[in-house]
Amino acid sequence: MQMSDTREISADKAIVWAALLNPEVLKECVPGASEVTGTPEDGFEAVVTQKVGPVKATFRGTVTVSNVVEGAALTLTGEGKGGAAGFAKGAANVRLDEADGITRLSYDVQAKVGGKLAQLGSRIVDGFAKKMADQFFTRLEEVIEGPKEADEAPEAEKKGWLKKLIS
Template sequence: MNLADARDIAAPRTAVWAAILDPEVLKACIPGCKELAGTVDEGFEAVVVQKVGPVKATFKGQVDVSDIVEGQSLTLTGQGKGGPAGFAKGAAKVSFADTAEGGTLLTYDVEAKVGGKLAQLGSRIIDGFTKKLADQFFERFQDGLEDPTDADDVEEDEEKPKKGWIGRMLG
């Protein structure tokens, strides 16, 4: 299953780049992620709980960041085994470009594969689920960079950029 899309994020590319490399940000953005430990250089060990149709499984696996071109692009690769439910693996090639408004155009191309009981659900269910997961990850990522999470953080001065939870977390 392949999926390509883009998001226009109202945050500078340097902030978007720093966020995508932060393990706490990745953990918060990966749907169903219960644990994520490791580093960009060595990879991350992850525990993710997901329900696909009637199959609910806990996937234990690895998330790697590769093909890093500083500030421009990278590849996020994940694979996990969910016991009797089967396995899932996928990769997202992510690119970053400045926009005329001072934001960042984030484009991604996702490829995913499943096996075991999950594969028996049929491609229509798997394709829809994969699209939903990718959309949730990048939506959480975008919202975390753009949206203030509570009224106390909203700046009245329109000249100052508003920080979402990722922006506050990164400083």
């Protein structure tokens, strides 16, 4: 399965870049993540629990960072094993462009699954993969920008939280 999208984030490129490489930000943004540790240089290890159709599994896996063009582009490649549920593999090519204080984040994602997950059928799996990617990048945007006006939490407090994480 392949998907692509673009997000506009109200922050400069350096902040978005730092957020993409921070394990605490990744843990906050990956749906179902209970643990993300590591560094961009050595790779990240993650524990993620997800339910896809009738199959619920805890995946343990790794994420590596490659094809790095400092501050402009990178590839995140992940692989997780969920025991009897099967496995999931994927890669996201991420590009950042900045104009007028807005960072345009573009991504192309490829994902594959095997085991019981693959038996669910492509409609369920493809829909789930698109939902996961959308949730990740939506949450990344929220973590960087702070809550939208309709949210109750003060924006300054949320942005302070991110700055502590990425510094």
